[in-house]
Amino acid sequence: MSEKKGPETWQEINPGCMVFRKGSASEYHTGSWRAKRPLWENEKCIKCGVCYIYCPEGCITEQQDGFFDANLDYCKGCGICAHECWPGAIKMVNEEE
Amino acid sequence: MGKRVGMEVAIASAEAAALCKFDVASVYPITPQSHVAEHLSDIVADGRVDASFITVESEHSALSSAMGASATGARVVTATSSQGLLFMGEVMPITSAMRLPIVMIIANRAVSGPINIWNDHSDIMPMRDTGWISFFADNGQEVVDMVIQAFKVGEDRRVMLPVNVNMDGFQLTHVVEPIIMPDQEEVDKFLPPYKPFAALHPDNVVSMGTLGMPEFFTEAQKSKNVALVNSKKVILEVWKEWEKQFGRKYEPIQSYKTEDAEIALLTMGSMGETAEIAVDELRKQGVKAGLLKLKLWRPFPFDELKKAVKGIKVLAVTDRACSFGGPGGPVFSEIRSALYDAPKRPKIVNFLIGLGGRDVQVEDFMAMVQKAAKGKLSEPYEFYGVRG
Numbered sequence: 124m125s126e127k128k129g130p131e132t133w134q135e136i137n138p139g140c141m142v143f144r145k146g147s148a149s150e151y152h153t154g155s156w157r158a159k160r161p162l163w164e165n166e167k168c169i170k171c172g173v174c175y176i177y178c179p180e181g182c183i184t185e186q187q188d189g190f191f192d193a194n195l196d197y198c199k200g201c202g203i204c205a206h207e208c209w210p211g212a213i214k215m216v217n218e219e220e
Numbered sequence: 221m222g223k224r225v226g227m228e229v230a231i232a233s234a235e236a237a238a239l240c241k242f243d244v245a246s247v248y249p250i251t252p253q254s255h256v257a258e259h260l261s262d263i264v265a266d267g268r269v270d271a272s273f274i275t276v277e278s279e280h281s282a283l284s285s286a287m288g289a290s291a292t293g294a295r296v297v298t299a300t301s302s303q304g305l306l307f308m309g310e311v312m313p314i315t316s317a318m319r320l321p322i323v324m325i326i327a328n329r330a331v332s333g334p335i336n337i338w339n340d341h342s343d344i345m346p347m348r349d350t351g352w353i354s355f356f357a358d359n360g361q362e363v364v365d366m367v368i369q370a371f372k373v374g375e376d377r378r379v380m381l382p383v384n385v386n387m388d389g390f391q392l393t394h395v396v397e398p399i400i401m402p403d404q405e406e407v408d409k410f411l412p413p414y415k416p417f418a419a420l421h422p423d424n425v426v427s428m429g430t431l432g433m434p435e436f437f438t439e440a441q442k443s444k445n446v447a448l449v450n451s452k453k454v455i456l457e458v459w460k461e462w463e464k465q466f467g468r469k470y471e472p473i474q475s476y477k478t479e480d481a482e483i484a485l486l487t488m489g490s491m492g493e494t495a496e497i498a499v500d501e502l503r504k505q506g507v508k509a510g511l512l513k514l515k516l517w518r519p520f521p522f523d524e525l526k527k528a529v530k531g532i533k534v535l536a537v538t539d540r541a542c543s544f545g546g547p548g549g550p551v552f553s554e555i556r557s558a559l560y561d562a563p564k565r566p567k568i569v570n571f572l573i574g575l576g577g578r579d580v581q582v583e584d585f586m587a588m589v590q591k592a593a594k595g596k597l598s599e600p601y602e603f604y605g606v607r608g
Contacts, residue, residue, distance in 0.1 A: 129435070129436060130436065130439060132439065133438075133439040133440075133442040133443045133446070134443075135439075136436070136439050136440055136443040138319045138380050138417055138443075138447070139317065139318040139319035139320070139380070139417075139418075139428060140317070140318075140429075140430050140432055140436075140440050141417075141418055141426055141427065141428055141430075142426070142427040142430050143418075143425060143426055143427075144425070145425050147427070
């Protein structure tokens with residue numbers, strides 16, 4: 124787990140575990156779950172944006188040059204982008220490599 | 221003052237909810253609860269309460285939509301029985317974890333199989349650990365009183381938990397009983413409008429039913445447990461207040477002729493009244509018999525139990541549900557566990573009775589007391605009256 128923000132003790136738990144802060148889920152970096160990460164080969168990319176549409180985490184964004192990249196703080200490495208990329212521009216590579 | 225009426229208990233339970241001015245009823249009908257569902261629907265259709273009745277396609281949906289309604293700050297009632305309760309079982313721990321004070325009227329019925337629509341407690345017993353407050357009513361009057369009390373207890377800011385009120389199917393639900401029905405003014409005085417701790421609304425940010433990862437899950441469970449344990453204080457307060465206003469006393473364990481009793485029965489639900497007659501009969505024969513009626517199943521009344529068994533040499537605990545392959549009925553194993561550390565405790569025996577609507581009569585309770593007198597049965601627990 125990358126960062127822990129939340130109650131330390133049971134006494135600090137809100138009734139019903141209710142959360143009263145906006146966007147608090149963004150504080151949890153699901154990127155720590157990742158075993159593989161997507162790697163773009165921009166020479167094959169046609170800038171169609173299918174990866175951006177299919178990413179279940181919403182962590183793929185269009186860069187200024189029109190190519191795409193994933194925010195690795197949140198990318199879980201699920202590989203859906205690579206599976207959906209029909210020109211074959213995304214490869215999943217092992218984290219440790 | 222309330223009016224004394226003759227009313228079917230199932231209908232009366234719905235009338236009690238109406239007196240509490242519920243906002244939403246989300247109910248799926250099932251025997252022997254159907255009259256509750258029908259009457260709640262009638263009450264809404266007749267415009268007697270400004271409420272919505274959600275016609276759902278299952279009990280799972282009934283409790284799920286009840287929770288959605290409760291999360292918006294509505295006062296919500298639901299009702300079920302048997303298989304329907306088991307189907308709600310998937311949602312029940314979430315209701316309590318989200319601290320939504322829904323009131324559920326349960327018409328207790330055996331769980332299949334073999335399929336059986338009659339009364340026992342095998343539906344509520346598997347729901348013991350879902351984190352709900354659990355009341356057991358002895359008669360129609362207690363059903364009405366407990367439904368009204370349930371809203372007050374559950375909605376208290378120190379509690380914020382769902383409450384189920386258990387009434388025996390058929391034995392209570394389908395019986396017309398004399399009931400003092402409180403009037404609207406009295407109930408309004410007792411039960412203030414519901415002010416939720418938080419409610420879903422576009423103007424106020426709140427997330428309910430959030431993910432609890434391993435770092436927080438233990439803390440969340442402890443916090444829920446403390447809430448349930450601490451709710452007893454509020455329950456006792458509310459019952460005192462009820463007694464003051466309505467003159468009817470409620471206790472977690474109601475003792476009957478136990479002051480000098482050497483042997484006592486313990487019952488839950490409607491069998492308590494039959495057992496009282498058995499105690500009277502036994503006393504006529506010179507047997508120092510008594511009776512404990514357990515009204516509060518969760519939170520379990522440990523201190524009250526220790527006090528109630530003082531001086532009793534043998535306690536015959538009756539169970540109306542089996543724990544197959546276990547140490548005896550669920551009530552028995554809890555009672556025995558609760559008294560394990562007591563320096564002086566009675567010998568405790570267990571009878572499984574009244575399963576799937578089997579009639580238990582005065583003579584049966586008398587026979588159980590005679591059998592239990594030695595403080596030991598030939599088996600660890602006995603299926604009383606079983607043939608063969």
